[in-house]
Amino acid sequence: MTTGEENRYLTQPSDKVPYFYPKNKIPVGIANENGDKQIPSLFNPLTIKNLTINNRIGVSPMCTYSTAHDGPDLGKVSPFHSIHYGSFAIQGPGLIIIEASAVEPNGRLSPEDVGIWSDEHALALKPIVEFAHAQGVKIGIQIGHGGRRASGTAMYNALQRGVGKAEFGWSDVPGAIVGPSPIAHTEEVYVTPTELSVEQIQDLVQKFGDAAKRAREISGFDFVEVHAAHGFLLSSFLSGTSNKRTDQYGGSFENRIRFLLEILDVVKVDHQPLFVRVSGSELAPHLEGSWTVEDTVKLSDYLIEHGVDVLDVSSGGNSSQAERRKPYQGFQVPLAKAVKEHVGDKLLVATVGKIEEAKFANEIIENGDADIVLVGKGFLKNPALVWKWADDLDVRIKHTTQYEWPYYPPPFN
Template identity: 35%
Template sequence: MAATNLNTPVPGIPFFTPQHLHSPGTPKELSSRTPTLFTPLQIRNVVLRNRIVVSPMCQYSTAPSGPQIGALTDWHIATLGHYAMKGAALVFVEATSVQPNGRISPNCPGLWDDAQIEGLKRVSDFVKSQGALVGVQLAHAGRKASTAAPWMSTVLGRKSKRAEKDIGGWPEDVKGPSGGPSQVWDGAFDIERNRFWTPKALTTQEIKDVVQDFANAAKRSMKARVDVIEIHAAHGYLLHQFLSPITNRRTDEYGGSFENRTRLLFEIIKAIRNVIPANAPLFLRISATEYMEEVDLGKELGSWDVESTIKVARQLPALGVDLLDVSSGGNHPGQQVDGMNSKGYHVEIAGRIRDAVLADNLMLLIGVVGMIREAEQAKDVVEQAGTMAQVGNVTQEEALVAKNLTDAKNDTHPMADVIFVARQFLREPEWVLKVAWKLGVEVWWPNQFMMAKVPETYFSLFKTSKHLDTSPLK
């Protein structure tokens, strides 16, 4: 290879960055011994270079007002771009609201206006230039909207704080499926102690507006060159609020029965699928349970549980959803378990859902998030999950083939097809490279960082070897 070909710029972006010799985080060699965690996965028209996804993580770092309201900034390029440089296969932008009053905080991003496309496109361009895919999580916070950035509540000794108008909040425009003091997330306490605002119930027309605004945000995502869209229906935000009989007390077509409570979610899925390309992947994040089954309120009203999620999961392939991202909780402070801070809970639940879907010969990928920190732990979640050639628009025969590919082998039992990792990336942006090293997998590093991984004879390797030695320094 001529030296002049070793510094080719990445095409199609408005700045120079060298094309990596190989995308960071990909194994030097694929063999039967390669852990599934480091095998590629194709979903519609995109290929994940491994099975490690950076989960959406709120950064509370966009402007709360003015012409840059809700627009991503250089902060997001620096943080999200770094995960891409260090080998993550898919990097998600945090919960991005489809309406101004759907932001979690005044400092959360949005895609309700065309002016917000450019900020997302800049992030997308950089992430993709490093060989990773970029996703955006479309969301509406519902009754948990208009809260302050968490560090503002920390100084008060609280878990969260309501955002008043003086810091950009919208206390009079917080909406949910149902309204009134009984629907305040943390209960109707003294006004000075509440961490959340009293919501108003959405009208039927406002619900239809929410559906359209999700679709509009999806179209803007495509204009920003995003690869994957995820719908946020977890953690007690608006779509989760509609799913749960605890928070959905409506008596119209959007409340009451399971069919009615899931109506908004399915309408949004259909609306987004209709406006994005057929080859663009669509994910759904869901709280698989809210851990309220044994709580008095759950016994009285019913609750959202794993069986409810399985009923939804079975309908997703026909609607064009490619992956179900399994999380839990967040809809009521009385939940029995804190799944996000309990190791192993989500993995077990994800395995149950995956087994149920495969038993019906359906093709739906399963992802899982929550307290995934160690290399062996990450490896075991997806081990022997197989490499699906294609997901989306498949026949029953193809689904049967996929089932055979993904059945457990050698007494292993895969719980999911990909892992979503959040807080560990905040601690260790290089987590993918560290995991590969611990598992004994030789993966490629970014060109610019190779000198940190090889002897000082680095530059001479261009003349003596077709492949750079990137084994860790001893």
């Protein structure tokens, strides 16, 4: 036992996890000193409602297709997910968004998708959240439903042998695959969905609401992102190419966005930020009724009214006939910029897509094209991407206690 003066040199335990973990008195990833130099915009903290993120770099949601596909652990995260997300969290991104997590089992994109349809599923996610919090890193979860693109297979299978109707999942179960209208995403690959009844739509609104509540109250997430991009259920309601309904959920722009807005109304809470991801454009301007950047800009006004704090702008995914162009660095930034120019300070905007260089990422923030830069593949390649970008921009950031001392002389925080 050591007491008194010597205690000053004993590492204090974090109170964020139920095991010993050296306390990070200063959040990891924050630019805590930079000499006389100005801190680049990419490393400026940002306050979103009650939440402050330590820098503007976020881990984009990325499916890992790695939960059990049968048995009692179906859809539940495992130690793999703690290691995977922990490897990002320990390196101090401003925020992390956990992969698309299904609000009901039939909404999974593949049999190995993460689910958040029960309290047990939410509880399984809690250790990941706690570990991020022990770093002072903010973490949220993307909640979604695959709609007519549900019941596929993991991309690493699909790339080898195609998705194959009914081969892997539950698409041969009558009524299990649903959408706004009975139009298949791609005839050869996906089944024709069953048109959701108004009653089923209302049931799903509730399921999104329940999933968000669990994410906050049981897992302890700092925010929720509603997945309305990439041709999954909500995205397919937005677009006139996939939504041919004649009731209050189809036809006019206001009708097509209604399902999303009803979900936002049950998901939002006063005390936490709400994120939404949309495809800024369906990239199919030749198709009548396709979702365009002008639609996204128009939608942004409704999102503000319905309590959204961050609009995360991606693109594509709803149409098999979308334009295919080779992505270049920041290829989706113009979509985010169009929204940002329209909304000003009324809504925060995140951009994503092949953002590979620190200087480029910093310019996005500095120019005001977006408020947050999300990165996907870059974090898979290097979970310490924030550290690398800090080095590239000549910024000293706080590292986790165990990793800091070999690099920097004391005193440590």
